[in-house]
Amino acid sequence: MELWYTEKQTENFGITAKVKQTLHTEQTEFQRLDMLETEEFGNMLTLDGMVMTTEKDEFVYHEMVAHVPLFTHPNPKHVLVVGGGDGGVLREIVKHPEVEKATLVDIDGKVIEYSKKYLPTISSAFDHSKVEVKVGDGFMHIAESRDAYDVIMVDSTEPVGPAVKLFEKGFYEGISKALKEDGLFIAQTDNPWFKADLIAQVFKDVKEIFPITKLYTANVPTYPSGLWTFTIGSKKYDPLDVPEERFHDIETKYYTKEIHKASFVLPKFVGDIIK
Structure with missing residues (x-):
């Protein structure tokens, strides 16, 4: 059988x-x-x-969530991950020497517990000295934070269940307040084949709040359609204007400084979604 x-x-x-x-x-x-x-x-x-x-394809998503914003920001000392209970984004964040503290807030402690048990190569950074883990509501953590973070990463599920409010404009407004004056954030924003309306709405909402708003993509085979999008909102720093000297060597399987720039080159049908 x-x-x-x-x-x-x-x-x-x-x-x-x-x-x-x-x-x-x-x-x-x-x-x-x-x-x-x-x-x-x-x-x-x-x-x-x-x-x-x-275990096979996780590195694509986790590297693209973490490294694009962390190489864009010149001094990302304090980083917040909303969601991300498998620990993969944390594993990538702590590779950056500039990061002094990475805080993860996930609403479901069971995700953290069983990721540690069954996904050890992904969850390896939970005990890192730079990491603080909080089991709680990421939406409320954002609402209660002011000028606290250089970079915020929203590593949420798709917009169902407890993650629905993480795709609302009010949440992005809260993120703007939780970021420092030169902060930036990134959120996974689903796929353009089946969720074009969601991508368009999120991009519109973020663009009304952040002066620099861009969409980038990566290939994640086990996610719907395989083509995945990420939306970045920045108060000051443009991810396409990163000085060459800012890129430093880290161990990756997908992300490179060339991929960093190339990921913002969108297929026409994807670009049309956010026009």
């Missing part, structure tokens, strides 16, 4: 993977959590039936 996992990405399309075994399944206080061992992608974390990360 074969066991297959399928994520129904739309009513008419899905992605499927052969499963070796179910490692853990639980209805947490906030969502359905499953850890699966798959044949093709290694261990896989799903929340409410949606793929969050896999």
Whole structure:
């Protein structure tokens, strides 16, 4: 007998993977959590039936969330991650010597707990000396923060369940207040094939708040359509105007200084979404 996992990405399309075994399944206080061992992608974390990360392709997403903003900002001492309970973004953040403190706020402590157990290569930075982990509501943490962070990264699920409010204009306004006067933020903003309206709305909202707003993309095979977008809002620094000397060597598998710039070159249909 074969066991297959399928994520129904739309009513008419899905992605499927052969499963070796179910490692853990639980209805947490906030969502359905499953850890699966798959044949093709290694261990896989799903929340409410949606793929969050896999051992095989996680590096693309986590590197592009972290390194684009951290190389854009000239001195990112204090960094906040909203969500990101698997720890992958933290792992990339602590590679930057300029970072003095990285705070992670995730609403579901169970994601952190089981990522440590079943995704050790992704969650390796939770005990790093620069890292502070808080189990709590990221939306409220933002609302209660003022001039606190140089860079904020919103590593949320898709806009369902507890993550819905992380895609609202009021949240981005709160981020602006939580950032220092030259701060910037980045948020994952889903895919252009199935969620064009979401990307357009988020981009419009962010552009009304931040003087520099840009969209960039990366290829993440296990995410809907494989083409993923990220929206960056910056008070001062342009991600396409980073001095060459600011790029320093770090260990990556996807991100390079050339990819940094190239990721902002959008396919025409994606560019049309945010016009």
